[in-house]
Amino acid sequence: xxxxxxxxxxxxxxxxxxxxxxxxxxxxxxxxxxxxxxxxxxxxxxxxxxxxxxxxxxxxxxxxxxxxxxxxxxxxxxxxxxxxxxxxxxxxxxxxxxxxxxxxxxxxxxxxxxxxxxxxxxxxxxxxxxxxxxxxxxxxxxxxxxxxxxxxxxxxxxxxxxxxxxxxxxxxxxxxxxxxxxxxxxxxxxxxxxxxxxxxxxxxxxxxxxxxxxxxxxxxxxxxxxxxxxxxxxxxxxxxxxxxxxxxxxxxxxxxxxxxxxxxxxxxxxxxxxxxxxxxxxxxxxxxxxxxxxxxxxxxxxxxxxxxxxxxxxxxxxxxxxxxxxxx
Amino acid sequence: xxxxxxxxxxxxxxxxxxxxxxxxxxxxxxxxxxxxxxxxxxxxxxxxxxxxxxxxxxxxxxxxxxxxxxxxxxxxxxxxxxxxxxxxxxxxxxxxxxxxxxxxxxxxxxxxxxxxxxxxxxxxxxxxxxxxxxxxxxxxxxxxxxxxxxxxxxxxxxxxxxxxxxxxxxxxxxxxxxxxxxxxxxxxxxxxxxxxxxxxxxxxxxxxxxxxxxxxxxxxxxxxxxxxxxxxxxxxxxxxxxxxxxxxxxxxxxxxxxxxxxxxxxxxxxxxxxxxxxxxxxxxxxxxxxxxxxxxxxxxxxxxxxxxxxxxxxxxxxxxxxxxxxxxxxxxxxxxxxxxxxxxxxxx
Amino acid sequence: xxxxxxxxxxxxxxxxxxxxxxxxxxxxxxxxxxxxxxxxxxxxxxxxxxxxxxxxxxxxxxxxxxxxxxx
Numbered sequence: 001x002x003x004x005x006x007x008x009x010x011x012x013x014x015x016x017x018x019x020x021x022x023x024x025x026x027x028x029x030x031x032x033x034x035x036x037x038x039x040x041x042x043x044x045x046x047x048x049x050x051x052x053x054x055x056x057x058x059x060x061x062x063x064x065x066x067x068x069x070x071x072x073x074x075x076x077x078x079x080x081x082x083x084x085x086x087x088x089x090x091x092x093x094x095x096x097x098x099x100x101x102x103x104x105x106x107x108x109x110x111x112x113x114x115x116x117x118x119x120x121x122x123x124x125x126x127x128x129x130x131x132x133x134x135x136x137x138x139x140x141x142x143x144x145x146x147x148x149x150x151x152x153x154x155x156x157x158x159x160x161x162x163x164x165x166x167x168x169x170x171x172x173x174x175x176x177x178x179x180x181x182x183x184x185x186x187x188x189x190x191x192x193x194x195x196x197x198x199x200x201x202x203x204x205x206x207x208x209x210x211x212x213x214x215x216x217x218x219x220x221x222x223x224x225x226x227x228x229x230x231x232x233x234x235x236x237x238x239x240x241x242x243x244x245x246x247x248x249x250x251x252x253x254x255x256x257x258x259x260x261x262x263x264x265x266x267x268x269x270x271x272x273x274x275x276x277x278x279x280x281x282x283x284x285x286x287x288x289x290x291x292x293x294x295x296x297x298x299x300x301x302x303x304x305x306x307x308x309x310x311x312x313x314x315x316x317x318x319x320x321x322x323x324x325x326x327x328x
Numbered sequence: 329x330x331x332x333x334x335x336x337x338x339x340x341x342x343x344x345x346x347x348x349x350x351x352x353x354x355x356x357x358x359x360x361x362x363x364x365x366x367x368x369x370x371x372x373x374x375x376x377x378x379x380x381x382x383x384x385x386x387x388x389x390x391x392x393x394x395x396x397x398x399x400x401x402x403x404x405x406x407x408x409x410x411x412x413x414x415x416x417x418x419x420x421x422x423x424x425x426x427x428x429x430x431x432x433x434x435x436x437x438x439x440x441x442x443x444x445x446x447x448x449x450x451x452x453x454x455x456x457x458x459x460x461x462x463x464x465x466x467x468x469x470x471x472x473x474x475x476x477x478x479x480x481x482x483x484x485x486x487x488x489x490x491x492x493x494x495x496x497x498x499x500x501x502x503x504x505x506x507x508x509x510x511x512x513x514x515x516x517x518x519x520x521x522x523x524x525x526x527x528x529x530x531x532x533x534x535x536x537x538x539x540x541x542x543x544x545x546x547x548x549x550x551x552x553x554x555x556x557x558x559x560x561x562x563x564x565x566x567x568x569x570x571x572x573x574x575x576x577x578x579x580x581x582x583x584x585x586x587x588x589x590x591x592x593x594x595x596x597x598x599x600x601x602x603x604x605x606x607x608x609x610x611x612x613x614x615x616x617x618x619x620x621x622x623x624x625x626x627x628x629x630x631x632x633x634x635x636x637x638x639x640x641x642x643x644x645x646x647x648x649x650x651x652x653x654x655x656x657x658x659x660x661x662x663x664x665x666x667x668x669x670x671x672x673x674x675x676x
Numbered sequence: 677x678x679x680x681x682x683x684x685x686x687x688x689x690x691x692x693x694x695x696x697x698x699x700x701x702x703x704x705x706x707x708x709x710x711x712x713x714x715x716x717x718x719x720x721x722x723x724x725x726x727x728x729x730x731x732x733x734x735x736x737x738x739x740x741x742x743x744x745x746x747x
Binding site: 329330331334354407434435436437438457460461463464467511514515536538540541544547548551552561562563564565571573574577 | 679680702704705707708709718720721722723725726728729730731732735736738739740741743744746747
């Protein structure tokens with residue numbers, strides 16, 4: 001097999017078939033449920049949850065993960081935010097001419113590993129080849145099913161609810177930026193599918209769940225506060241942030257509250273179940289560093305505040321700009 | 329004395345109104361991120377002055393950078409914030425998206441590696457900053473000369489603090505005390521503020537950047553109201569004379585000059601420019617006096633001198649936001665308008 | 677524009693040092709102070725601007741004692 005992708009691989013002819021067979025089908029194995037039909041017919045119930053995402057991260061391979069793992073986690077975790085049980089994924093590759101086949105194989109293999117961990121199957125896929133400089137991008141659509149009595153949404157927060165975060169903030173974002181800016185540290189991405197964690201929370205009175213992605217915790221909590229029309233108050237001193245990520249943010253002039261993750265969730269839990277929820281998360285994989293960071297209050301309209309570590313109060317808004325490192 | 333008693337004093341203070349100006353962008357940012365305003369009595373007012381060198385850079389400087397970045401064979405090298413400042417028509421970032429050559433770095437010294445890799449291009453470093461950053465520009469020039477590097481030039485907009493504070497007080501601003509800039513003082517020494525403190529009989533306190541240090545410094549200022557003194561509340565890094573080696577090297581390559589501050593006009597002796605014998609490394613810093621507003625309604629000039637609050641600008645939050653800044657104060661993360669916007673501070 | 681951060685000098689080579697900020701290692705130029713390996717320094721725009729002479733806790737304690745006299 002050749003080493004690099006050329007426009008021939010995108011032609012739809014034998015080169016394309018060979019690519020699909022030797023790179024994707026080979027890696028996906030029994031996680032792929034389609035028999036090479038143009039569409040897959042799936043089983044489920046009436047309440048279908050669907051989400052879609054495109055992954056264009058660079059670098060494609062980074063400490064702690066790669067675009068393959070990332071694309072599965074992204075869609076799976078989005079489904080979990082609606083209380084859905086993730087079941088299927090579609091995977092579409094857009095590959096630039098010159099991309100290395102060995103890298104595609106690595107990414108495909110990561111996808112397979114992660115879908116197994118997440119308990120989902122790949123329903124169908126697609127590949128396209130375009131002109132470019134050797135990169136590749138992936139789009140995934142996640143499909144899950146919501147049970148009849150589940151009602152988890154952004155509007156769900158109620159007064160006295162607790163705000164619980166499943167672990168340290170900003171790891172993925174800090175990892176990617178460190179690679180791009182060549183800052184030497186040992187920060188790794190936290191990209192992970194949170195299916196097990198979400199399943200444990202199912203039995204408890206959880207009113208909202210969100211995975212913390214681009215824009216960070218502050219952006220997610222702002223949206224939940226705005227949707228529910230309640231006041232959210234979090235404590236800076238209780239926020240879990242690793243020393244290294246804190247140091248990195250210090251150098252770059254960034255705020256961990258606005259740095260994205262790819263394997264952490266925040267949930268808004270009824271006061272009665274908050275202790276149990278915290279334990280449940282801490283007992284799940286990827287949840288050891290979970291913290292109870294704040295409470296929800298009645299309000300006239302949605303607001304988000306942080307009590308700073310010296311006891312001041314600061315109102316938070318969604319991320320205002322790109323999060324590029326500040327120098328001055 | 330404990331931090332709790334400092335907090336209690338500041339919250340309960342009911343003496344004469346105390347207007348305190350800070351002139352350091354990092355203080356602006358630290359005060360906001362620690363939520364300090366919320367911890368002060370209504371009688372204590374914190375005003376942001378011209379402490380962000382990016383914010384006080386006139387539009388002609390940005391226009392010149394854009395011109396250079398579009399010139400064949402040239403490339404502009406800069407810190408991040410400067411890229412988004414609007415000139416009279418557009419920003420460097422806008423220019424880059426239509427083909428201008430602009431590179432962002434963390435340190436001016438990174439320029440040397442970049443220039444080495446492309447000897448056919450001329451790299452112009454956008455040398456903006458206060459006394460804190462001037463020494464590293466001096467180091468850059470020093471290394472360029474010693475290594476005989478021929479393709480690095482600079483365009484300067486370096487400003488110095490004492491003169492601008494003097495001008496603010498001369499203009500009659502009702503300020504009762506200053507939080508003296510923490511890191512500028514590391515280089516200049518806290519003595520740089522003694523004269524102004526004495527002449528206007530107001531206290532200057534050099535403060536660090538943590539919540540606790542800022543609270544202690546504010547306590548110190550309120551308690552010393554009416555006394556013309558300088559107090560050093562950052563002794564672990566600030567001394568009376570400052571960093572002599574840094575001052576010497578800066579002085580070797582740069583001389584004082586008049587500089588244009590957005591909103592204040594030209595202030596004598598408030599800037600630094602390359603000395604004549606090194607002027608061949610200068611890309612025309614001396615002719616950049618004009619300041620044309622991108623948006624006529626922008627009042628950055630009055631915000632910068634503390635005479636208007638960001639929320640009083642007709643554009644604040646309406647057309648001027650961090651993602652579409654109409655003036656420099658909204659661009660820089662240490663700008664008053666940006667800080668007020670992201671923390672929703674209204675008129676305190 | 678005075679973002680300067682305290683870090684620990686990890687190694688020195690000629691005109692440069694590697695400074696460690698809680699696990700993030702960044703190159704910084706020397707020339708204005710002479711730090712030793714293991715010392716805490718203040719770094720701005722890629723250069724070491726000062727050696728930090730006392731710990732954060734000690735400095736704060738010192739300041740609190742000083743302002744006692746103002747009560």
